[in-house]
Amino acid sequence: xxxxxxxxVVWVILASLTLAYLWIDHTGADSSGAxxxxxxxxxxxxxxxxxxxxxxxxxxxxVRQAPVLLCRLTDAWVVLIGVxxxxxxxxxxxxx
Amino acid sequence: xxxxxxETTKRVRSVPGQPDMWAFVLFExxxxxxxxxxxxxxxxxxxxxxxxxxxxxxxxIGVLNTLVLVLSSWSVARCVxxxxxxxxxxxxxxxSLTALFAVVFLCVKVSEWVRLSSEGNGFDSNDFFTYYYFLxxxxxxxxxxxxxxxxxxxxxxxxxxxxxxxxVETCATYWHTVDFLWVLIFALLYVxx
Amino acid sequence: xxAVITPAASVAAPPSRPLYRRIAWHWRHDPKxxxxxAWWMLVVFYSLFWLMFFVITRVQPPPQPAADxxxxxxxxxxxxxxxxxxxxxxxxxxxxxxTNNALIAYxxxxxxxxxxxxxxxxxxxxxxxxxxxxxxxxxxxVGTLRPxxxxxxxxxxxxxxFLSFDGTMGVFLIGSLIWMLAILLDKNxxxxxxxxxxxxxxxxxxxxxxxxxxxxxxxxxxxxxxxxWLDMVVFGVYTGAFIYLLRSMILREDFGTGxxxxxxxxxxxxxxxx
Amino acid sequence: MSQRRTDGELILLWTLPVTVxxxxxxxxxxxxxNPPMSPTMSAEQVAAFYRDPAHLPEIRYSMIVFNWxxxxxxxxxxxxxxxxxxxxxxxxxxxxALLGCAAGSPALFLVANVCWLLAAFRPERSPxxxxxxxxxxxxxxxxxxxxxxxxxxxxxxxxxxxxxxxPVFSRWVAYFNLLVAAALAPAAFVGVSLSGPLAWDxxxxxxxxxxxxxxxxxxxxxxxxxAIYRERAEDREAGDxxxxx
Numbered sequence: 001x002x003x004x005x006x007x008x009v010v011w012v013i014l015a016s017l018t019l020a021y022l023w024i025d026h027t028g029a030d031s032s033g034a035x036x037x038x039x040x041x042x043x044x045x046x047x048x049x050x051x052x053x054x055x056x057x058x059x060x061x062x063v064r065q066a067p068v069l070l071c072r073l074t075d076a077w078v079v080l081i082g083v084x085x086x087x088x089x090x091x092x093x094x095x096x
Numbered sequence: 097x098x099x100x101x102x103e104t105t106k107r108v109r110s111v112p113g114q115p116d117m118w119a120f121v122l123f124e125x126x127x128x129x130x131x132x133x134x135x136x137x138x139x140x141x142x143x144x145x146x147x148x149x150x151x152x153x154x155x156x157i158g159v160l161n162t163l164v165l166v167l168s169s170w171s172v173a174r175c176v177x178x179x180x181x182x183x184x185x186x187x188x189x190x191x192s193l194t195a196l197f198a199v200v201f202l203c204v205k206v207s208e209w210v211r212l213s214s215e216g217n218g219f220d221s222n223d224f225f226t227y228y229y230f231l232x233x234x235x236x237x238x239x240x241x242x243x244x245x246x247x248x249x250x251x252x253x254x255x256x257x258x259x260x261x262x263x264v265e266t267c268a269t270y271w272h273t274v275d276f277l278w279v280l281i282f283a284l285l286y287v288x289x
Numbered sequence: 290x291x292a293v294i295t296p297a298a299s300v301a302a303p304p305s306r307p308l309y310r311r312i313a314w315h316w317r318h319d320p321k322x323x324x325x326x327a328w329w330m331l332v333v334f335y336s337l338f339w340l341m342f343f344v345i346t347r348v349q350p351p352p353q354p355a356a357d358x359x360x361x362x363x364x365x366x367x368x369x370x371x372x373x374x375x376x377x378x379x380x381x382x383x384x385x386x387x388t389n390n391a392l393i394a395y396x397x398x399x400x401x402x403x404x405x406x407x408x409x410x411x412x413x414x415x416x417x418x419x420x421x422x423x424x425x426x427x428x429x430x431v432g433t434l435r436p437x438x439x440x441x442x443x444x445x446x447x448x449x450x451f452l453s454f455d456g457t458m459g460v461f462l463i464g465s466l467i468w469m470l471a472i473l474l475d476k477n478x479x480x481x482x483x484x485x486x487x488x489x490x491x492x493x494x495x496x497x498x499x500x501x502x503x504x505x506x507x508x509x510x511x512x513x514x515x516x517x518w519l520d521m522v523v524f525g526v527y528t529g530a531f532i533y534l535l536r537s538m539i540l541r542e543d544f545g546t547g548x549x550x551x552x553x554x555x556x557x558x559x560x561x562x563x
Numbered sequence: 564m565s566q567r568r569t570d571g572e573l574i575l576l577w578t579l580p581v582t583v584x585x586x587x588x589x590x591x592x593x594x595x596x597n598p599p600m601s602p603t604m605s606a607e608q609v610a611a612f613y614r615d616p617a618h619l620p621e622i623r624y625s626m627i628v629f630n631w632x633x634x635x636x637x638x639x640x641x642x643x644x645x646x647x648x649x650x651x652x653x654x655x656x657x658x659x660a661l662l663g664c665a666a667g668s669p670a671l672f673l674v675a676n677v678c679w680l681l682a683a684f685r686p687e688r689s690p691x692x693x694x695x696x697x698x699x700x701x702x703x704x705x706x707x708x709x710x711x712x713x714x715x716x717x718x719x720x721x722x723x724x725x726x727x728x729x730p731v732f733s734r735w736v737a738y739f740n741l742l743v744a745a746a747l748a749p750a751a752f753v754g755v756s757l758s759g760p761l762a763w764d765x766x767x768x769x770x771x772x773x774x775x776x777x778x779x780x781x782x783x784x785x786x787x788x789x790a791i792y793r794e795r796a797e798d799r800e801a802g803d804x805x806x807x808x
């Protein structure tokens with residue numbers, strides 16, 4: 001059952017990346033526990049989410065074993081999502 | 097299950113499921129990217145309002161839901177591999193597990209909606225909650241469609257006369273899309289500052 | 290079905306030029322002339338539709354739902370000629386909607402699914418023209434009719450027009466799903482499966498547009514970036530795709546009942562198996 | 564060609580004269596049609612029109628009758644669709660398109676009908692609102708032409724492409740339908756002005772349009788009747804031959 005083991009490892013990685021958000025959230029709050037806006041956390045959170053998306057693409061959706069074109073395409077999409085999200089955020093910050 | 101790693105590397109590299117479903121995945125992802133872009137843009141323009149409203153959300157519920165949905169994705173992935181290896185019994189079991197996790201997700205989601213709206217945070221309360229209900233709601237619709245898709249998987253697996261592996265993989269691809277869209281929605285709604 | 294009359298077997302190839310002679314040849318001899326006629330009406334309809342709404346009447350992109358009464362009255366005043374003339378053209382050509390729907394219904398009749406799909410689509414989209422298009426036009430024409438009318442009444446017409454247009458969702462949602470289901474079940478390969486899934490994307494935009502009944506400002510209002518602009522992009526992609534795919538369906542049509550033959554490269558029009 | 568079932572078609576066909584009589588009677592009863600109300604009436608004049616105790620029952624009863632019988636042309640359109648199906652076409656596209664047109668005009672007419680009835684329901688309402696209902700009703704009534712134009716044009720093309728030795732309809736029916744479509748088109752421009760030939764009481768928008776509809780109903784009633792009787796005669800002949808053989 002080597003396959004299942006690999007999928008299990010994938011799930012554990014995804015779960016720990018999810019749990020990492022709890023830690024980020026903890027460090028993101030100030031001493032009184034109120035939320036603060038942060039130009040550091042937002043890109044970090046987005047990048048972690050995209051890493052998870054790419055893992056889901058590669059492992060769960062079996063893009064790993066798919067033709068190279070699909071690998072490139074999904075990678076391009078991950079980059080595209082990242083660029084769009086970050087630029088929307090920073091443009092919003094800039095023209096605020 | 098007899099397939100092993102050596103065998104998979106030798107297998108011809110083929111697109112999982114119908115390539116047509118991948119067109120849907122990529123197109124729908126673009127649409128969601130646009131939703132997210134608008135959200136982040138307006139969020140960056142009035143951070144105080146969004147932060148204040150976001151504090152009403154319980155991050156632990158979001159984390160729980162993400163774990164549950166990733167579990168369901170894992171089940172579907174196992175279901176596909178079992179079906180490929182001809183183990184239709186375990187494949188059916190995994191498909192039912194997927195549906196079970198999805199039901200848990202839906203229940204948690206609905207209870208969160210009920211809690212928030214009873215606290216006075218409705219769809220039109222403020223900009224953050226508009227995006228919150230809109231994004232979780234449209235994702236909810238995708239998940240409901242996902243139940244139909246899982247039904248197709250079960251229907252395919254149950255009779256020896258059907259068992260179309262390509263169709264099973266197509267459906268699984270849809271399910272994983274629902275999963276990774278949630279991963280993005282979760283990060284953007286619950287954790288982004 | 291209608292009686293099929295085999296065209297004269299000795300039909301020569303169409304003259305390549307001039308253009309009017311080529312058109313005349315197709316009009317007389319092309320076995321697919323009914324389909325081509327419907328397809329060209331589809332193209333003409335969508336071109337005129339775009340021209341009338343965006344250029345002549347300038348009622349799309351839609352105005353602000355949050356505009357005050359004075360701005361709403363002004364909106365009608367500056368369009369007092371564009372709206373009646375532009376929509377008059379829409380009303381003259383509005384019947385073409387029926388041929389569009391007939392062509393799409395025919396595409397479903399060519400599939401290996403029950404005729405119920407074609408009939409459902411035909412009925413739904415014929416119905417949809419009234420709340421989804423014609424009521425908007427009528428309300429806007431009535432709004433421009435008397436600029437001196439009570440601003441409250443003009444405001445009611447303004448809301449009625451744009452909400453009936455954007456907020457008519459069910460027929461398009463279920464209609465898209467019907468077409469999707471027919472394509473996904475079809476074994477005759479009339480449409481590629483990805484277009485079936487694109488129908489789902491289009492149907493989902495009808496879900497997204499629903500909040501226009503709730504919001505007067507923001508991205509989900511009737512002129513919002515998500516509820517209007519993004520949905521319009523999806524609709525544009527969808528419309529472009531089905532116009533192209535209907536064309537290739539007609540090219541591949543063999544008037545049989547089995548799978549549609551694929552187009553052979555270099556031979557754009559496979560001889561109809563008449 | 565398999566023989567289709569034709570029982571009852573004659574009954575549907577002969578409902579047409581009844582429909583025509585009822586429509587003409589209601590048309591004459593509605594005080595807004597004779598003469599057509601002027602679009603230049605002020606709000607007070609429109610309100611006075613609906614408040615007039617002599618007008619009120621006429622408006623209500625004529626529009627209630629129209630509400631009952633407004634859709635009764637649809638069976639005739641269905642008969643026309645069935646004749647189009649007999650034509651020598653390769654696809655059912657024309658009959659689908661005609662079916663798609665059939666319900667459009669009655670539905671728009673019902674919108675106008677409801678507006679007029681609403682205006683008459685509470686005539687004491689503010690004159691501004693009564694005028695709004697009246698405008699909405701009149702514009703909708705005048706501009707309901709798109710599906711009528713559509714079905715005339717589709718029918719004429721269908722007849723034109725009916726390549727067989729004995730076509731279902733003769734060629735002149737096609738030209739007649741094109742003519743009717745042209746006569747209906749000006750009514751679409753009703754919003755352009757409140758006076759003159761294009762206004763809703765004008766020569767083009769009211770008289771030409773309504774006369775064209777009336778002539779179309781009579782002529783197409785006769786044409787489809789001839790086609791149905793001819794089809795039945797042919798079916799009988801075919802049946803006799805089958806029996807004697």
